[in-house]
Amino acid sequence: MKSDNFKRFELKPFLIEALSEQGFTLPTEIQERLIPAIKNGRDVIGQSQTGTGKTLSFLLPIIDRIDVTRHEVQAVITAPTRELATQLFDELKKLIDVAPEDERVQAKLLVGGTDRARTIERLKIQPQIVVGTTGRLADLVKENALQVFTAKMLVVDEADQMLDMGFIDDVDKVASKMAENLQMMVFSATIPEKLQPFLKKYMTDPRHVHVEPKHATATKIEHRIVSLRHRDKLDFVVKIAKSLNPYLAIVFTNTKEQADEVANAMESAGLNVDRLHGGLQARQRKQVMKLVNDVKVQFLVATDLAARGIDIKGVTHIINFGLPKDLDFYVHRVGRTARAGADGIALTIYEDSDQESIEKLIKKGIRFTYYDFKNGEWTKLDKAPLGVPGKRRHVRTSTTIKPTQSKPAEKKATGGKATAKPRKVKPAYKKKAKYRQNKEEQRQRRINKKK
Known part of the structure; x- marks a missing residue:
C-alpha cells in the first residue's frame, strides 16, 4: 500500500485507505511532528504557511480518536470564513466517507448564511465532529442547540486571521462551554502577541511546532x-x-x-x-x-x-x-x-x-x-x-517579450534630419532631449526676431 509511511502513526485502517486513494505517500514535516502529540491528547500550536499539510495533521488524529459509539459532540473545528470552513469539511468527508458503516463518524458543517431554523432542527441528533465558523457556532451554543460540553478537542484554524477579524471572542464563548480537560489545537501562520492571553487561558504546556519554509514562496x-x-x-x-x-x-x-x-x-x-x-x-x-x-x-x-x-x-x-x-x-x-x-x-x-x-x-x-x-x-x-x-x-x-517590427527613424526638430533613437537609453534621456529641443527652438526664435 502506498501510504505505509502513515501506518507508524497507528491510525485506523480506513484512514490509511483514504490517504492512499488521495495519493498521499509521505507525511509532511508538520504531520510527522504533530500527529503523535495530538493522538496523545496534548495541546499543540502548529505554526506554518499554507501548503505544509497542516489540515491533515489535525484531521487524522481527531478522526482516529472519535468514539463512534458515543452519539455526542467530541470535536469542534473552527475557521474564520465560510469558504475555509467548507474546505475543511470537504477534506474531512474525504477521510470519513471510506469508513465501514460501523466506524462511520458523524460530522456536520455549521456556517452563517444558511437557514438557522433548519440547522437547529438538524442538530436534534448531535454530530461527533463539528466544523464551522465562530459566529454561527457561538450562536448555536448560546441557544443550546449545539451541546459542546461533551467535546474535549477544539481546533482553532488560521488563528491570527481570527484575531484580525475580531472572532477570538466567539471562539472563547465556545471554548468556555466545552469540557474542562479541553485539548486545544491552534494553527496559524504567525502567533501575534495579542493572541497570547487567549492561548495561556486554555493551553497547558503546548507542543509548539514551527515549520519554516525553505523559501519565502514556491521556487517556481x-x-x-x-x-x-x-x-x-x-x-x-x-x-x-x-x-x-x-x-x-x-x-x-x-x-x-x-x-x-x-x-x-x-x-x-x-x-x-x-x-x-x-x-x-x-x-x-x-x-x-x-x-x-x-x-x-x-x-x-x-x-x-x-x-x-x-x-x-x-x-x-x-x-x-x-x-x-x-x-x-x-x-x-x-x-x-x-x-x-x-x-x-x-x-x-x-x-x-x-x-x-x-x-x-x-x-x-x-x-x-x-x-x-x-x-x-x-x-x-x-x-x-x-x-x-x-x-x-x-x-x-x-x-x-513580444517581438515587434522595428520602428522607422524619428525626425528631430533640430535640423529636420532623421536620427534613430540610441539603443541604450541613458537615465533621463527623454528629459534631456526635450530640454535640448526647447533650447534649439528658443535659439531659432531669437534668430528670426533679429532677421
Missing part, C-alpha cells in the same frame, strides 16, 4: 513587478490582464470597493471575470466558488479573503492591484499559484509610495524581476527603474 513562481508611473490604474490592470491570457488568474485588491471597481472595469472590457469579497452574501460567495472550481471563470478579483487557506486549483497567474498593507499577505496571495510543482507568475503593479514595502519583501527573500508594459508588449528590464529599491542590482539583460 516568477515575481514580476511593473511600475504604474503616470498611467490610469484601472485601465492599466485591464490591459495587463488581456495580455496574459491565463488559465485562471486571481487579481488581489486591498478593499472590497476596489475589488468591485476592478471587476466592473474588466467586465466592461469583455473579460470573463467574477469577484469574491466579504461584501457578498454567503449564497453569492458559494456560487462564485462553484464557478471557479468548475473552470467557468478566467479572472477572479478578490480581497485577501481568498489568500488564506482556500485552495483554488489551476491558478496560473496572480495580479496584485496593489501591495497588501500586511506584507505577510504577499506570501499568502502568491501562494495560490505554482502549487503541486506547477509554474506560476505573480505580477505586482507598484507606485512610488511602495518603495519601502518592496525593499522589505526583497529582504524576506523575494527575488523580483522588473518589467515595463507598453503598447501591449512586456519588456524585461536589466535593472530596477530609477528610484526603485534594487536599482543597482542587475537582474537580466533587457528583452522584449
Whole structure:
C-alpha cells in the first residue's frame, strides 16, 4: 500500500485507505511532528504557511480518536470564513466517507448564511465532529442547540486571521462551554502577541511546532513587478490582464470597493471575470466558488479573503492591484499559484509610495524581476527603474517579450534630419532631449526676431 509511511502513526485502517486513494505517500514535516502529540491528547500550536499539510495533521488524529459509539459532540473545528470552513469539511468527508458503516463518524458543517431554523432542527441528533465558523457556532451554543460540553478537542484554524477579524471572542464563548480537560489545537501562520492571553487561558504546556519554509514562496513562481508611473490604474490592470491570457488568474485588491471597481472595469472590457469579497452574501460567495472550481471563470478579483487557506486549483497567474498593507499577505496571495510543482507568475503593479514595502519583501527573500508594459508588449528590464529599491542590482539583460517590427527613424526638430533613437537609453534621456529641443527652438526664435 502506498501510504505505509502513515501506518507508524497507528491510525485506523480506513484512514490509511483514504490517504492512499488521495495519493498521499509521505507525511509532511508538520504531520510527522504533530500527529503523535495530538493522538496523545496534548495541546499543540502548529505554526506554518499554507501548503505544509497542516489540515491533515489535525484531521487524522481527531478522526482516529472519535468514539463512534458515543452519539455526542467530541470535536469542534473552527475557521474564520465560510469558504475555509467548507474546505475543511470537504477534506474531512474525504477521510470519513471510506469508513465501514460501523466506524462511520458523524460530522456536520455549521456556517452563517444558511437557514438557522433548519440547522437547529438538524442538530436534534448531535454530530461527533463539528466544523464551522465562530459566529454561527457561538450562536448555536448560546441557544443550546449545539451541546459542546461533551467535546474535549477544539481546533482553532488560521488563528491570527481570527484575531484580525475580531472572532477570538466567539471562539472563547465556545471554548468556555466545552469540557474542562479541553485539548486545544491552534494553527496559524504567525502567533501575534495579542493572541497570547487567549492561548495561556486554555493551553497547558503546548507542543509548539514551527515549520519554516525553505523559501519565502514556491521556487517556481516568477515575481514580476511593473511600475504604474503616470498611467490610469484601472485601465492599466485591464490591459495587463488581456495580455496574459491565463488559465485562471486571481487579481488581489486591498478593499472590497476596489475589488468591485476592478471587476466592473474588466467586465466592461469583455473579460470573463467574477469577484469574491466579504461584501457578498454567503449564497453569492458559494456560487462564485462553484464557478471557479468548475473552470467557468478566467479572472477572479478578490480581497485577501481568498489568500488564506482556500485552495483554488489551476491558478496560473496572480495580479496584485496593489501591495497588501500586511506584507505577510504577499506570501499568502502568491501562494495560490505554482502549487503541486506547477509554474506560476505573480505580477505586482507598484507606485512610488511602495518603495519601502518592496525593499522589505526583497529582504524576506523575494527575488523580483522588473518589467515595463507598453503598447501591449512586456519588456524585461536589466535593472530596477530609477528610484526603485534594487536599482543597482542587475537582474537580466533587457528583452522584449513580444517581438515587434522595428520602428522607422524619428525626425528631430533640430535640423529636420532623421536620427534613430540610441539603443541604450541613458537615465533621463527623454528629459534631456526635450530640454535640448526647447533650447534649439528658443535659439531659432531669437534668430528670426533679429532677421
